[in-house]
Amino acid sequence: MQDYREVCLFLTLRCNQQCRYCHRFLGIDEVGYEDNKRIIDKLTEDKIYNVTFTGGEPLLYPNILELLKYAKEKGIKSKIITNGEILAKNPKMREIYNYLDSITLSIDSIDNDINEKLGRGYNHFIKIKEVLDSLKNHKLKVNINTVVSKVNLNYLEELGDFLKEYNLNTWRIFKFAPLRETAKLNEKEFEISNVEFRTHKPIFASFPNINKIEFRENDDMESKYLLIMPNAEVIITENNEDVVIGNILENNISELLKNRVTTKKTSKIMExxxxxxxxxxxxxxxxxxxxxxxxxxxxxxxxxxxxxxxxxxxxxxxxxxxxxxxxxxxxxxxxxxxxxxxxxxxxxxxxxxxxxxxxxxxxxxxxxxxxxxxxxxxxxxxxxxxxxxxxxxxxxxxxx
Ligand code: SF4
CATH class of the missing domain: 3.40.50.2300 (Response regulator)
Known part of the structure; x- marks a missing residue:
C-alpha cells in the first residue's frame, strides 16, 4: 500500500474564479473551524506533517488565518494553493505568509484575453504580479501552477519570460486533465494530446534560472496524495476515479488505510x-x-x-x-x-x-x-x- 505522508486538505469548494477547465469537486459541505482543528490533530497523531491547504479558493474559508496559525503551532509544514485574488485585493490577508512553508499561485497566461477565456478574469495577470511582488521580501517558497491546454499552449514562452524575473522554487506545469465536473464538461475546448504537451517541453529549457520545472500528466496527478474533502471525507484517486475510504473525524488516516485492505466495497463520489x-x-x-x-x-x-x-x-x-x-x-x-x-x-x-x-x-x-x-x-x-x-x-x- 502506498505510504501517504502528504495530504491535500480541501477547506472549501467555493471559489471566486470560474475557470472553465476546473476539476474541483462540487456540492460538498464544509466542516467548521473546530472540526478542522481536529483534522490537524488527527494528522499529527499519524505523523503527517505536510499539508497542502486547497479548495476551491482556500482563502475564502472564514477561519483560514487562525487555522494556518494553529497548524504551524502543531508543527505542520503548510502549503497553500491559491488563485491570488484575495491576496491582491486585501493586503491584510498577507499575514498568512507568516504561517506558511510555501505558497503556490495559479497562472496560465500573461495575456488578459486568454485569462478571460479561461474563466480566471481579465485582470488575473496584474493580480498575480502584485502578489508575486509582495512575496519578494518573505522567506517562504513560491511556486507557480500552470495548466496547459489548447487555449494557452502557444503562449507559454511569454509566461516563462515573466516568471523568470521572480525567485521561484518550482514551476509546475500540468497537462489539462478532464478529471471531473466542469473539466469533463468542457473537455473538447481544452484537451491536448500527450504528444502536443511533450513537444512543448523544450520551450521550458530556455528558463534555466527557474529553480525547478516539473511536468505533470494525467496519471500522476493527485494519485500521490490523500485528499481530505471539506466534509472531512478522505479520498484516494486511482485510475482517474475517486474512492472514498472514510471520514477522518471518525477514524485516523492510518486506520482508514488499514481497513481499506479488507473493505471490498468502497463508495465513489460519481455514483x-x-x-x-x-x-x-x-x-x-x-x-x-x-x-x-x-x-x-x-x-x-x-x-x-x-x-x-x-x-x-x-x-x-x-x-x-x-x-x-x-x-x-x-x-x-x-x-x-x-x-x-x-x-x-x-x-x-x-x-x-x-x-x-x-x-x-x-x-x-x-x-x-x-x-x-x-x-x-x-x-x-x-x-x-x-x-x-x-x-x-x-x-x-x-x-x-
Ligand atoms: S481552477 Fe482553481 S481558481 Fe479556478 S475555478 Fe477551479 S478552484 Fe477556482
Missing part, C-alpha cells in the same frame, strides 16, 4: 445522484434542502432561484435530476424543458416540477418533448416528502 433544485423563494425550500443533504446517495450540485440560472446550471453542471418550481422567475417549466432538449437532447436531466396548477396542455407538451425524462409533478404542500421519495426511487432504479 451519487447529481441533483439540482430550483425554487423562487429560498426560505420555503431551505428545510427541504437540509433534508436532501442528509441523503448519502445524493450529491446536491446546485441550487437556483430563477429560470436562466437553472438552465445554465443544467447545461454546465449536467445534473441527472432536477426539481424545479414550474413558474420559475424568467422561465416556465415548459420553456426549460424545450431549451434543455434543444441543447442536450438525450443528455438532458430528469425533470420534476413543483406547482399546484400547471395547465393540462402544457403538461402534455412537456411529456411529448421530454418522454421518460419527466418523473413527476409535485404539489407544493407535499414537496418535502415527494422530493425525498423521488430521489429514493431514482436511486433504486440506478442500483438495479
Amino acid at each position: 451519487k445522484i447529481r441533483t439540482l433544485i430550483s425554487y423562487n423563494t429560498e426560505t420555503e425550500i431551505m428545510p427541504i434542502i437540509n433534508r436532501i443533504k442528509e441523503l448519502d446517495y445524493v450529491d446536491l450540485i446546485g441550487i437556483s432561484a430563477n429560470g436562466i440560472d437553472t438552465y445554465n446550471k443544467i447545461v454546465n453542471l449536467k445534473p441527472e435530476i432536477v426539481f424545479a418550481e414550474y413558474n420559475l422567475e424568467g422561465m416556465s417549466g415548459l420553456e426549460l424543458v424545450e431549451k434543455s432538449k434543444q441543447k442536450l437532447n438525450d443528455e438532458m436531466p430528469v425533470f420534476n416540477f413543483i406547482s399546484d396548477n400547471i395547465p393540462e396542455e402544457q403538461v402534455e407538451e412537456i411529456v411529448n418533448i421530454a418522454g421518460n425524462k419527466v418523473m413527476q409533478l409535485i404539489q407544493k404542500n407535499q414537496m418535502a416528502d415527494k422530493i425525498v421519495n423521488a430521489l429514493r426511487e431514482y436511486n433504486d432504479i440506478k442500483q438495479d
Whole structure:
C-alpha cells in the first residue's frame, strides 16, 4: 500500500474564479473551524506533517488565518494553493505568509484575453504580479501552477519570460486533465494530446534560472496524495476515479488505510445522484434542502432561484435530476424543458416540477418533448416528502 505522508486538505469548494477547465469537486459541505482543528490533530497523531491547504479558493474559508496559525503551532509544514485574488485585493490577508512553508499561485497566461477565456478574469495577470511582488521580501517558497491546454499552449514562452524575473522554487506545469465536473464538461475546448504537451517541453529549457520545472500528466496527478474533502471525507484517486475510504473525524488516516485492505466495497463520489433544485423563494425550500443533504446517495450540485440560472446550471453542471418550481422567475417549466432538449437532447436531466396548477396542455407538451425524462409533478404542500421519495426511487432504479 502506498505510504501517504502528504495530504491535500480541501477547506472549501467555493471559489471566486470560474475557470472553465476546473476539476474541483462540487456540492460538498464544509466542516467548521473546530472540526478542522481536529483534522490537524488527527494528522499529527499519524505523523503527517505536510499539508497542502486547497479548495476551491482556500482563502475564502472564514477561519483560514487562525487555522494556518494553529497548524504551524502543531508543527505542520503548510502549503497553500491559491488563485491570488484575495491576496491582491486585501493586503491584510498577507499575514498568512507568516504561517506558511510555501505558497503556490495559479497562472496560465500573461495575456488578459486568454485569462478571460479561461474563466480566471481579465485582470488575473496584474493580480498575480502584485502578489508575486509582495512575496519578494518573505522567506517562504513560491511556486507557480500552470495548466496547459489548447487555449494557452502557444503562449507559454511569454509566461516563462515573466516568471523568470521572480525567485521561484518550482514551476509546475500540468497537462489539462478532464478529471471531473466542469473539466469533463468542457473537455473538447481544452484537451491536448500527450504528444502536443511533450513537444512543448523544450520551450521550458530556455528558463534555466527557474529553480525547478516539473511536468505533470494525467496519471500522476493527485494519485500521490490523500485528499481530505471539506466534509472531512478522505479520498484516494486511482485510475482517474475517486474512492472514498472514510471520514477522518471518525477514524485516523492510518486506520482508514488499514481497513481499506479488507473493505471490498468502497463508495465513489460519481455514483451519487447529481441533483439540482430550483425554487423562487429560498426560505420555503431551505428545510427541504437540509433534508436532501442528509441523503448519502445524493450529491446536491446546485441550487437556483430563477429560470436562466437553472438552465445554465443544467447545461454546465449536467445534473441527472432536477426539481424545479414550474413558474420559475424568467422561465416556465415548459420553456426549460424545450431549451434543455434543444441543447442536450438525450443528455438532458430528469425533470420534476413543483406547482399546484400547471395547465393540462402544457403538461402534455412537456411529456411529448421530454418522454421518460419527466418523473413527476409535485404539489407544493407535499414537496418535502415527494422530493425525498423521488430521489429514493431514482436511486433504486440506478442500483438495479
Ligand atoms: S481552477 Fe482553481 S481558481 Fe479556478 S475555478 Fe477551479 S478552484 Fe477556482
